[in-house]
Amino acid sequence: SEDELDARIRAAKATLGDRVVVLGHFYQREEVVRHADYVGDSFQLANAAASRPEAEAIVFCGVHFMAETADLLSGADQAVILPNLAAGCSMADMADIDQVEECWEQLADVYGDLEAVDADGLVPVVPVTYMNSSAAIKGFVGRHGGIVCTSSNARTVLEWAFARGRRVLFFPDQHLGRNTAKAMGVPVEEMPMWNPRRPLGGSTEEQLEEARVILWHGFCSVHRRFTVDQIAAARAEHPGVRVIVHPECPMAVVDAADEAGSTDYIRKAIAAATEPTVFAVGTEVNLVQRLAAEHPQHTIFCLDPVVCPCSTMYRIHPGYLAWVLEGLVDGQVHNRITVPADVADPARVALERMLAAKP
Ligand code: 13P
Numbered sequence: 001s002e003d004e005l006d007a008r009i010r011a012a013k014a015t016l017g018d019r020v021v022v023l024g025h026f027y028q029r030e031e032v033v034r035h036a037d038y039v040g041d042s043f044q045l046a047n048a049a050a051s052r053p054e055a056e057a058i059v060f061c062g063v064h065f066m067a068e069t070a071d072l073l074s075g076a077d078q079a080v081i082l083p084n085l086a087a088g089c090s091m092a093d094m095a096d097i098d099q100v101e102e103c104w105e106q107l108a109d110v111y112g113d114l115e116a117v118d119a120d121g122l123v124p125v126v127p128v129t130y131m132n133s134s135a136a137i138k139g140f141v142g143r144h145g146g147i148v149c150t151s152s153n154a155r156t157v158l159e160w161a162f163a164r165g166r167r168v169l170f171f172p173d174q175h176l177g178r179n180t181a182k183a184m185g186v187p188v189e190e191m192p193m194w195n196p197r198r199p200l201g202g203s204t205e206e207q208l209e210e211a212r213v214i215l216w217h218g219f220c221s222v223h224r225r226f227t228v229d230q231i232a233a234a235r236a237e238h239p240g241v242r243v244i245v246h247p248e249c250p251m252a253v254v255d256a257a258d259e260a261g262s263t264d265y266i267r268k269a270i271a272a273a274t275e276p277t278v279f280a281v282g283t284e285v286n287l288v289q290r291l292a293a294e295h296p297q298h299t300i301f302c303l304d305p306v307v308c309p310c311s312t313m314y315r316i317h318p319g320y321l322a323w324v325l326e327g328l329v330d331g332q333v334h335n336r337i338t339v340p341a342d343v344a345d346p347a348r349v350a351l352e353r354m355l356a357a358k359p
């Protein structure tokens with residue numbers, strides 16, 4: 001039962017003490033989050049993974065790319081554990097390394113040597129990958145002068161990239177790329193998009209010449225469900241409602257909302273409201289429900305009335321958490337995530353550029 005699992009997790013954690021650190025993403029269900037030593041967005045959890053070098057094991061209650069990142073940023077002898085190996089991210093899966101290599105070659109056909117610096121000190125294209133991508137993709141970016149971003153620092157990272165190149169190739173999330181570029185004043189109409197079935201989206205030579213951002217075709221299946229109609233319905237029903245959405249939502253949704261930001265931005269915006277307020281939130285439902293429970297003075301609901309969990313985050317069932325923790329008590333490491341050195345070295349370069357990039 002739920003209570004039994006809860007007790008087993010508590011007992012194993014008590015036995016392990018400081019030997020283990022449990023990280024939980026904001027989108028994890030309550031029965032998992034309550035056992036986490038750190039709860040945060042993907043950027044905060046990457047930092048948390050690097051902050052406990054004395055722990056033997058880091059149990060990452062999140063998705064696969066987050067556990068890979070934790071492995072890159074933690075010590076070589078620390079084991080990073082993903083309680084259920086089937087917890088992936090459909091967006092991260094939309095950019096595979098072979099496709100990215102192919103795209104890069106096609107861009108070289110259009111723009112020439114992609115790493116040749118021109119008279120202004122700029123290269124033609126800087127690759128920027130969203131954290132929500134495999135370690136192999138982060139390695140690609142590290143090898144080609146690029147950088148990683150998260151939804152909480154995408155603008156700072158794009159500024160870093162524009163200081164080094166004429167254009168950015170942004171992947172895998174077209175929406176975060178488009179929304180961030182728009183917020184920076186970069187024209188987004190007819191932005192070229194790379195899709196393996198339609199390379200460069202049929203863009204004209206002129207569009208390719210003028211492009212400042214080239215988008216990948218990926219998206220988050222949770223956030224693309226939010227619509228402008230849902231925002232209109234929330235405003236009709238709750239005059240004065242504050243609509244906050246995640247930047248993985250389509251541009252029309254971000255434009256119709258009052259604010260857009262990362263999961264941590266959403267959390268802080270709600271925590272900072274001093275007057276009782278109605279919030280309609282466009283992000284994963286487990287976070288929205290937790291925020292509603294934490295702030296009973298406000299009315300907080302998910303923009304999508306049908307509810308939209310992230311089905312892969314949800315694969316971290318407390319039963320798997322109990323299993324990996326009890327394994328550690330017995331000296332067994334289950335579900336270790338290890339990034340091979342040939343990928344890890346350049347991927348770490350790309351991550352460290354992000355950690356050093358300043359607004
Ligand atoms: P954050 O970077 O805001 O934690 O988002 C991660 C994620 O997977 C959003 O879908």
Ligand code: SF4
Nearest residue numbers: 089090091220222310
């Ligand atoms: Fe991936 Fe979307 Fe789930 Fe985030 S919410 S882990 S981007 S599928």
